[in-house]
Amino acid sequence: MPVDTRFTADHEFCKLLARRQDVDLIRVSLELARDAQPNLNFDHTLEWINRRSSELRSHITRLRSDRDVLNELVRCLAGTHGLHGDKDAYLRAESSYINRVIETGVGIPISLSMVYVAVAQGAGIELNGVAAPMHFLTRIDTIQGPFFINAFHAGEVLNYDDCIEWIESLSGLSSEEIERSLEPARPREVVIRMLNNLKALHVTQECWEQAWRVQCRLLALHNEAFDQRRDLALIAIKANRPGVAVDLLQKCLKDCLNKDRPMLLQQLRTAEHNLSKWN
Structure with a gap:
């Protein structure tokens, strides 16, 4: 399994991405x-x-x-x-x-x-x-x-x-x-729980740059998960990354449920509006 190159300096995290124990x-x-x-x-x-x-x-x-x-x-x-x-x-x-x-x-x-x-x-x-x-x-x-x-x-x-x-x-x-739930936890399970704790705290406190970094790691660990990609897109808007948000939201719209489409389209319009201010 290829390793996400954004984390090459993080040797232990890369082991998780490779599903090593x-x-x-x-x-x-x-x-x-x-x-x-x-x-x-x-x-x-x-x-x-x-x-x-x-x-x-x-x-x-x-x-x-x-x-x-x-x-x-x-x-x-x-x-x-x-x-x-x-x-x-x-x-x-x-x-x-x-x-x-x-x-x-x-x-x-x-x-x-x-x-x-x-x-x-x-x-x-x-x-x-x-x-x-x-x-x-x-x-x-x-x-x-x-x-x-x-x-x-x-x-x-x-x-x-x-x-x-x-x-x-x-x-x-x-x-x-x-x-x-009382059996010893696997390393991947422990790290995901740590990241979810940090994500919840950063989002609650509106620390969007830190939330972005945490969510990047969560998506790397769940690279096929729609909800993790969606959350990264929403955090990208708050973290002033409108270009990234547009790309992610367009991908999410290809896979989303009908009930999620109106919200995602609205967020896409917000991201595109914010991106236009940069150009």
Whole structure:
């Protein structure tokens, strides 16, 4: 499968485009963060994670149970280093950027979980991300069954039944529906969820240039999806890219449903009007 040449500097993101599974989630998260921070140096974040993994490894060798190991991970990250969530984190794009989460100590569930996974795996702990409904978590499988860490809530550790019950209260879904979502998430699934979070925030806050960059990545990952192409066209208008918007809208009109045609035609007229001001 050919790789989108716009992202050739983003080696891990290119692996996703090629549908590879050997993706370093911290590095690909930093590649997303670099869209908003062009001079971002990955080394500072990677070194911080390596130090935390070494710190954790030195403490868990004497522990006997997996639950004790998880508690030590939480003590290290939430306790000693103060990683946590708060409600205002959802209103700040930086709470999705791994480097800023480490610098500020504050993140949203998925970004905090990615730090937990990276530190844990660096210390030899098989922790994985879980794209649960409403709230991203991490999971470890033990002989006592799976345990989950809610990194957003100061690293709260939940057993399987408690996790199901808690997500039921959040989502209103049945336990059967929730169970299917508690398996380890694939890298592609994690990155798409991160991008969708950023897209929703940028659109709500009318940060159109940032929304454009995020939507370009979403379309690259879903290059045949009509809704992603349509959204890129609509964002292009807001981001002062009328020429691109015209091209995209003309393509969308070839494939759209009848119910979408009036809206797309109206947006096409807007894009053409804006383009005429440039000529």
